[in-house]
Amino acid sequence: MAKVGENIVVLRAKNGTMSNRTFTMIKPDAMVKGHAGAILDRIIKEGYKVVALKQTRLSAEKAGEFYAIHAARPFYGELVSFMSSGPIIAAILEKADAVAEFRKLIGATDPAKADAGTIRKLFASSLGENAIHGSDSDENAKIEGDFFFSGLERI
Numbered sequence: 759m760a761k762v763g764e765n766i767v768v769l770r771a772k773n774g775t776m777s778n779r780t781f782t783m784i785k786p787d788a789m790v791k792g793h794a795g796a797i798l799d800r801i802i803k804e805g806y807k808v809v810a811l812k813q814t815r816l817s818a819e820k821a822g823e824f825y826a827i828h829a830a831r832p833f834y835g836e837l838v839s840f841m842s843s844g845p846i847i848a849a850i851l852e853k854a855d856a857v858a859e860f861r862k863l864i865g866a867t868d869p870a871k872a873d874a875g876t877i878r879k880l881f882a883s884s885l886g887e888n889a890i891h892g893s894d895s896d897e898n899a900k901i902e903g904d905f906f907f908s909g910l911e912r913i
């Protein structure tokens with residue numbers, strides 16, 4: 759049977775491996791409407807450190823790969839076509855409990871259901887065109903950051 763002290767060590771080890779990074783993309787709808795500056799300003803004011811940042815444009819193939827988890831969903835084709843329709847800004851961000859905190863900051867997937875003051879409430883147009891992406895787990899934050907950035911592109 760494990761002693762109390764041993765359990766504390768195990769918990770500490772788990773916390774120690776928790777990432778404080780998330781990955782985001784400013785999506786083509788927000789880019790085309792000129793909201794990128796305001797969104798980045800908000801993210802920085804909320805205390806996120808920018809670890810990596812770039813503007814790029816996804817091919818349909820790369821957008822499909824990024825959202826492969828949704829391949830069986832009815833909206834997948836629309837999502838891929840939208841995400842490859844124009845430039846995006848991709849970034850790795852750092853803050854305590856980054857994944858969960860950033861999901862709070864961006865708000866619900868559907869901007870109509872997003873809380874007042876969230877990025878999606880302020881800048882998103884619709885469920886399909888919702889201004890910004892935020893990773894949904896530490897594991898996916900790492901996979902998604904690695905999808906866009908080499909080691910040299912991070913501080």
Ligand code: RTP
Pocket residue numbers: 828833837866867885886887888890891892893894
């Ligand atoms: P994201 O991955 O982009 O941060 O968005 P999310 O976690 O809030 O939502 P998720 O379920 O991962 O869906 C990915 C993106 O697919 C589009 N979507 N369209 N038409 C629809 O029913 C529908 N549902 C989702 C959204 O653009 C969503 O952000």
Ligand code: MG
Pocket residue numbers: 892894
């Ligand atoms: Mg998602």
